[in-house]
Amino acid sequence: MTDLTIRLTKQHSDDFSLSVNLDLPNQGVTALFGRSGSGKTTLLRCIAGLERSENSDISLNGERWQSTTNWLPAHKRPIGYVFQEASLFPHLTAKGNLDFAIKRADAKRTIIDYADVIALMGLQPLLAKYPNQLSGGERQRIAIARALLIQPKLLLMDEPLSALDDSLKQDILPYLEALCHRVQIPILYISHSIDEVIRLADHLVILENGKVIEQGATQVVLGQSPTALAQGQDTSVLISGTVIEQNDEWGLSTLHFDHHQMMVKQGREKIGDMVRLRVQSRDVSISLSHADNSSILNRLPVLIDELIKDPQDSSTMIVRMLAGNTPILANITALSAQRLNLHQGQAVIAQIKSAAVLR
Numbered sequence: 001m002t003d004l005t006i007r008l009t010k011q012h013s014d015d016f017s018l019s020v021n022l023d024l025p026n027q028g029v030t031a032l033f034g035r036s037g038s039g040k041t042t043l044l045r046c047i048a049g050l051e052r053s054e055n056s057d058i059s060l061n062g063e064r065w066q067s068t069t070n071w072l073p074a075h076k077r078p079i080g081y082v083f084q085e086a087s088l089f090p091h092l093t094a095k096g097n098l099d100f101a102i103k104r105a106d107a108k109r110t111i112i113d114y115a116d117v118i119a120l121m122g123l124q125p126l127l128a129k130y131p132n133q134l135s136g137g138e139r140q141r142i143a144i145a146r147a148l149l150i151q152p153k154l155l156l157m158d159e160p161l162s163a164l165d166d167s168l169k170q171d172i173l174p175y176l177e178a179l180c181h182r183v184q185i186p187i188l189y190i191s192h193s194i195d196e197v198i199r200l201a202d203h204l205v206i207l208e209n210g211k212v213i214e215q216g217a218t219q220v221v222l223g224q225s226p227t228a229l230a231q232g233q234d235t236s237v238l239i240s241g242t243v244i245e246q247n248d249e250w251g252l253s254t255l256h257f258d259h260h261q262m263m264v265k266q267g268r269e270k271i272g273d274m275v276r277l278r279v280q281s282r283d284v285s286i287s288l289s290h291a292d293n294s295s296i297l298n299r300l301p302v303l304i305d306e307l308i309k310d311p312q313d314s315s316t317m318i319v320r321m322l323a324g325n326t327p328i329l330a331n332i333t334a335l336s337a338q339r340l341n342l343h344q345g346q347a348v349i350a351q352i353k354s355a356a357v358l359r
């Protein structure tokens, strides 16, 4: 269902204008991805009504917040907003900050109740503390809970983890994952991190110079637009699979996806769970033969879909392959591509190291 409509233009300066025409799903996480200055924050601010835009049509499930003839002020839009740094009231405890949101909430609507938010975000031990007694990650968890407790119809998150160091990010991501699955509202999530996009986003929008250059299901966009993402060696795809077997002796889980199987290092998952994996193109190699004489556990029969020159490095190529409908990318040297005589439509074996797969 495409029920979040965002059409607008905004001329910030002679150098920058934002022009967006998007129909987004009315559930799940849509990541907004793009270089610094591509217009991500401006887009969120326009949606929230914090900035004026022209030629606009912003509506959710038929409820129009702005058009050429009407304008709902920011405080009347049913939106939760999480900023890069938590802006909690310093004179109130964590609980006081949450109570403030509850007073502002629309009593007619329950997206999530208080007990659920506290449990999902692990907030019980923090409630009596003041913001200056909390870590950056704990403050951000309170800020996210506060944004939800106003019972919004749309949640906007502007790089909510960017102020945290890597280990804090890893601590908070599982909370975010749980929350994104739990709430049945659309979430727009700005991020510079492919890791976050792969873990959280169902849908991906790539912005460049104020324009949408790609959008669609995360798996498809990541597989189709390696150059748009311009991550060089960090180019990655998302593989989403179901755990069908666990081998405790070797510490490995077997996943099923798209008529293929893959072994990965065991995590906390159980049989039947869905797992999202990040496979970096640099960890994928290509073999022409089925002979299984290497240490690599995952050898997937795939078809080459396209050979793409790496715009940043003429000595390497990105090979896009399809395992069923699931794109897999490999970074190889142009010399290897020529020696193996790789070409579109060719059946090859994609080799993926189990130990290299991230999640």
Ligand SMILES: Nc1ncnc2c1ncn2[C@@H]1O[C@H](COP(=O)(O)OP(=O)(O)OP(=O)(O)O)[C@@H](O)[C@H]1O
Binding pocket: 012, 013, 016, 034, 035, 036, 037, 038, 039, 040, 041, 042, 043
């Ligand atoms: N109030 C403003 N007046 C004029 N230009 C602005 C204003 N705010 C932002 N800009 C310009 O608009 C462009 C987009 O900025 P924006 O903050 O939306 O980008 P961004 O993609 O969110 O960047 P980042 O990832 O660094 O946060 C930039 O060129 C910026 O300089």
